[in-house]
Amino acid sequence: MNIRHVILGLLAQQAMSGYDIKSLFKGLTWLIDAPSYGSLYPTLHTLLEEGLVSVDVEPGRGKPSRKLYQITEAGRRELIERLESSELPERSIRAFVRQLILAEYLSPDTLAAHLARRREQLAEYLQRTEYTNDDPTEVGQWLIHDYGTTLARAELNWLDTRLAELKAEHNQPNL
Amino acid sequence: MNIRHVILGLLAQQAMSGYDIKSLFKGLTWLIDAPSYGSLYPTLHTLLEEGLVSVDVEPGRGKPSRKLYQITEAGRRELIERLESSELPERSIRAFVRQLILAEYLSPDTLAAHLARRREQLAEYLQRTEYTNDDPTEVGQWLIHDYGTTLARAELNWLDTRLAELKAEHNQPNL
DNA sequence: ATCGGCATGTAATGCGTTACATGATTTG
DNA sequence: CAAATCATGTAACGCATTACATGCCGAT
Known part of the structure; x- marks a missing residue:
């Protein structure tokens, strides 16, 4: 369960931008650290290259333009594969919180x-x-x-x- | 607050081996992940080289020999420097638990x-x-x-x- | 006889942070 | 007018994990 899966799981619930994802975690900093942009953005780029997500650029009037990411069918398949194969169980609160965040998709x-x-x-x-x-x-x-x-x-x-x-x-x- | 400080803080309370430190954390895996030996042992070696800890080898009768690490005066100085300079406050439960583990020395x-x-x-x-x-x-x-x-x-x-x-x-x- | 616990260690690799770079807009 | 918020991105680096290697002892 690394950022890759978290991102995929969040996008499975709703289209979001990198900034949105960061914000979501900022509200939970007392529980777990929010991922840094330095890991968030590159991961989104990789997912895009792999065809697991797609992008819609919303030209921000005034503000910088947002990149709204959406999960693709291929992305959903990979997600399910990960989530259903319960794999090696991590035990920390960090891992559990990450799972809870994806709860709505499970x-x-x-x-x-x-x-x-x-x-x-x-x-x-x-x-x-x-x-x-x-x-x-x-x-x-x-x-x-x-x-x-x-x-x-x-x-x-x-x-x-x-x-x-x-x-x-x-x-x-x-x- | 990385492993270095955690180790130093633990040794400030009691002499321990790498294995002891690992065991201590294993009991808390539901909260935070235990550090791996791959980070534990090399860090102890580094601390030893820097003179912040010292070793006593207990030849294990039967069992493999244990290396009991003790904090030195220099180690204590560095620890205090770290702990008193409250520095950039980390917020996650992980950081807080690590602080609690050192509580007896504070x-x-x-x-x-x-x-x-x-x-x-x-x-x-x-x-x-x-x-x-x-x-x-x-x-x-x-x-x-x-x-x-x-x-x-x-x-x-x-x-x-x-x-x-x-x-x-x-x-x-x-x- | 095999498995888990005791006990130490190294090398390759992965995952993520930090620091940097940019820039407009809203809020105090 | 300064600070915070919105918004994206890259390069260097740090810290730690994973996988590997070794070996004895006690319990099942």
Whole structure:
């Protein structure tokens, strides 16, 4: 899951410019770093060359002209190939957030699978820390420990709610 | 805040081997990725050459021998220089977690400053999202939005508790 | 007997950032 | 009138990952 896939996934939901993509991430800087233009623009150029995206230039009256990128059929195929082949599972919050950003493009089942996997990781972490909370070797680590536990609990709760919703939708689709 | 500083900060708290450092991070993979040996070991070698750390080789009976690294006075000086000069503030959760890991080495004031800065970022995010929650341009982003809000609230709460504790300690040091 | 954990290391490569370059428009 | 926002782009570089290499020990 690198910028390439993120861009493709975003364009699958909506046509955007490089600037738009950057802006979208800027709103989430407290969670993950926004990609730099130095990686954004060259990647868009590459995708264009490969025919996975197409461009419409909107001549900006006054402002500089925007380049609105759209995903092509070939792009969609490559995206699906990536997303459905669950591949090597990355575990960090960064990877998970990137997946969430693409959520609207994922099938409900794939999304549910992602959330469930994340849930397992968090549950495992919480269980592990409960058993080792008075480990004498861990000298200066209680702060990060406490932080982790608090965040993990909150996230686990959130995941459970979302998973329940998805299950309900599954049982009675568009009531 | 790259691996160099993280390693230095960890060694400032306790003598460790490369393997130990890796293990410490492995327990937090759901939050941030653990550094690879390919970056860990070469960095330790560099720090050794520069005289910022020293080594004690523990011949492992049975197991392979461990290299216990310790920070030197020069290392401590460089660390302090880095940590006290608050420098360009990084904002992502990754950077914040790295700071928390070093928390035990930080002075209470510096730590409080870090937490307060983080608190401001989160508060700003929450305020911003409240005002723009029914933005029509934001098509497929409600899931990440909701996730962000939930996590940010939990983290903000946690920060407030810690900050209150630090303030209390400040007013009556070692009662 | 094989797998996971302990423990260290190197070389090639990938992915991304930083710094630079440009320029008009809106907002304070 | 200065600063922030809109908007795109390139070249050099840094930092870290991946893949590889090695080997013993304890548990299943």
